[in-house]
Amino acid sequence: MERRTFMEIIGAGSMILPPLACNFRRPVAAGPTFLDGIATTCELCPNKCSVLAVVKDGHITKLNPNPENPKSRGMLCARGNAAVQQVYDPDRLKQPLIRVGARGEGKWRPASWDEAFDYTAKKLSDIKAKHGPEGTLWSSTEGFQEIFFKNLGQAFGSPNVMRHPSLCLASVNLAYSMTFGTVPSFDLLNADYVIMSGANRFESIITPDTMDLIGGTMERKAKLIYLDPRFTVTASKADEWYPIKPGTDMAFILAMMNVIITENRYDKAFVESVTVGFEQLAEHVKPYTPEWAEGETEIPAQDIARIARAFSDAAPRAVFYAGRRSSWYQNDFQMRRAQALLNAIVGNWDRQGGMVPNQKIAKGEFLVLPWDDPKASRVDEVEKAFPLASAKDGVYLPLRENVLKGQPYPVKGWMIYKQDPLHALPDQGKTMKMLDQMEFVGVIDIAMSDTAWYADVVFPESHYLERTDPIEVMPGIWPAAVYRQQVVKPIHDTKPCLEIAQGLAKRLGLSDYFDYTIEQWVEAEAKELPVQNGLAHMKQRGVVAVSQPKYGATLNPVHRFLTKSGKIEIFSERLKEAGQDPLPVYTTPVQPSGGRFRLVLGRKATITHATLTNLPWLHEHNPENDLWIHPEPAAKLNIRSGDLLDVSSSVGQVRIKARVTQEIRPDCVFMLHGFGKKSPWLKRVHNVGAADSVLLETAWDKVSGNAAMHETFVKVVKV
Amino acid sequence: MATKTLKTAQSIRRFAMVIDAKKCINCKACVVACKAENQVPLGVFRNWIGEEASGEYPRLRMSFDPEQCHHCADPSCVRVCPTGASWQREDGIVLVKEDDCIGCKYCIIACPYDARYHNPETHTVGKCTFCSHRVDRGEVPACVETCPSKVRVFGDLNDPKSQLHQLLATRRYEVKNPQTGNGPQLYYLL
């Protein structure tokens, strides 16, 4: 056939291409070769995707995905691609800064590292002398160098080392580990039936779940049922979307269990051999019929029953996906427990297409000199108030309450790494008060976040592409270990967190605990990786991974689950002993009244963390946030898209533009995170749009202490 | 594209792209990757994602539409260019020689797909190049490589072993506005 004719045929519209007899041509390579870049690991969100950085004349020109990592599956998202711009962003912090004016006034003077270290060490020592080491708080968000920051806080003697899970997925982790003794992953690539409730997996990218969901639902035509008050991208791709009434997800799940148990659709053999407490559950869910749930959720009873049947028919290749991010309501733990129980009774545990306990890759450890246990107990009193929660991670919102009250003792120094509490915590006003009552605040970050703007000393950290980090193990169905190695030398006067910790340690008399280099640390870790020449392998390829999932390892009769009974705990004695409901009990959530709306939160693929909105390549897609409001209430309030609105809750008020849209329930409003910044050094988003944290009220899940982010009702008035 | 002998036709590669828009999640990874790869200035784009919403609450629909230059078989942009700056390679890739572009914008008007932009920094016209510099090294365009859902498949139409060819042989597809006569080479799966 002549080429021109061929082009015309295939260009003519929808039709099948006729088979052609052509010579074989060399196909275009599927991906880059390893010579094309320096292997490293993305840091712009917790997914840790593997990256190949292209460098020309000492300048990073491009980041490409490293296809060897089975978790990132050969992709790099918009944020990951924009990281190169972050390195060369003129808004970056370029040298240590010491505040000279009043807090928040914005008067800074550049300082040498020695001066900044001396100054900070003096302040911390003064606080220690007056209030003991427990008078300091050390808070951070996850990252490969977080360990050095934590270690410094612990070596200093503070019990108040505060990690971020209680602002993230602590309730999910606790619910699944209370039930299964471990937190599993969900095999979305192989599942035939997936239910997601509020987990907007196509906009909040989690690897490999997002890609696997695409593979599962779009290539294998698995069913996706999606519950969310908002019509998201995930809703648009789902087979069925239900704008569920907020706070009633547990009712939906209980009713599914009611149908599955009454109709004998559960996995009897599995339930009998590996679970305890099924009888109690069967009794417990009797009143929770689909008809009852319809009243709670506003989802038709016959749909709930149909979904329950289809779900159990598809099991074990069926999952009710856990979701993550912060908890929503004060019963979040119990709602996640209900999910876990639903998954358990259909027997999807450790099966292909079901829930799979994580595999791990072994790595070595660099042993550090042990420090003494802190003498004081934690200021958040987590052991007393949340005995089931992780005492190591702490509970952030209860901590803030106690610090504000000075109970049980005063906390006057606050060191912050890689976190912006003014945006990460609800009720910005309260966080501001907490900052105000500190005698000293030190922040380590790469940009002048809002919290940094209110600090006393700001330490500029080197960008992830400018430093070498510890090796990180990522458990999963496709586990991997990844390495972040330096791609270029720091372009400004910045240091990695380890060197900042060492600088402070030296002046605090804690040098012995930090007597090593990053190279020694990494070498020790690489030694026990399951590959030859671990370190050389990591330097060249950046990742060690298991590409074949293993199913069923825990399904042998001698396996003991890491629970009290050694079985999957449907009825939890431990919860009962701790004074909590041993089975998830439903209470009808309070709904907004008096013309108010429930404020719901979410993310999109270009923006997850508050730090990302100022990056030009991401900012141009989302220059400002607005308030989503349904046309029906908007008409009543005479609001049109673009109108300025005053939005207020019991704790704060913001001004924001309206977006009138069908894509949200009439009783909810929504706004994107990461705007309304106070720091003028984030010039693209300074005073642009509004911050959700100003409006959000303080509420937490009763069992895990996890911040509950959907408990705020707001009033909306046209300006 | 004059008539060619069978032999020549087979030895020439003809690059094209297949787009499975249903798999697109509008994550903009491709858009940012393109900016990074090709130093595209802020405010203008070589590729973009169209968005279409319809229906009434709660029966809503939304679809996404990855767009860029179609590397037409008979490109009107090349035809109207007075300086020869817009040109087409033998393998079908349509390019702009920056040095020869006088910024007259004829091609921007002539392109039925709105694929070209005026570069505010250089005052020349820019557009998608299929990352020809990467293709010449045996790699795929940056947007193709980075996409989490692998919406885009790039390849040689004349290579029956390519994934692109297989997709076109087994799936239904359409091209946009075939009536323009430009012979667009972006194939959208149905």
Ligand code: SF4
């Ligand atoms: S999902 Fe995106 S931001 Fe997160 S680690 Fe991967 S590439 Fe980086």
Ligand code: SF4
């Ligand atoms: S899409 Fe427009 S710019 Fe691209 S080849 Fe066709 S006519 Fe030219």
Ligand code: SF4
């Ligand atoms: S990267 Fe892929 S999924 Fe994301 S917007 Fe582009 S085409 Fe769509």
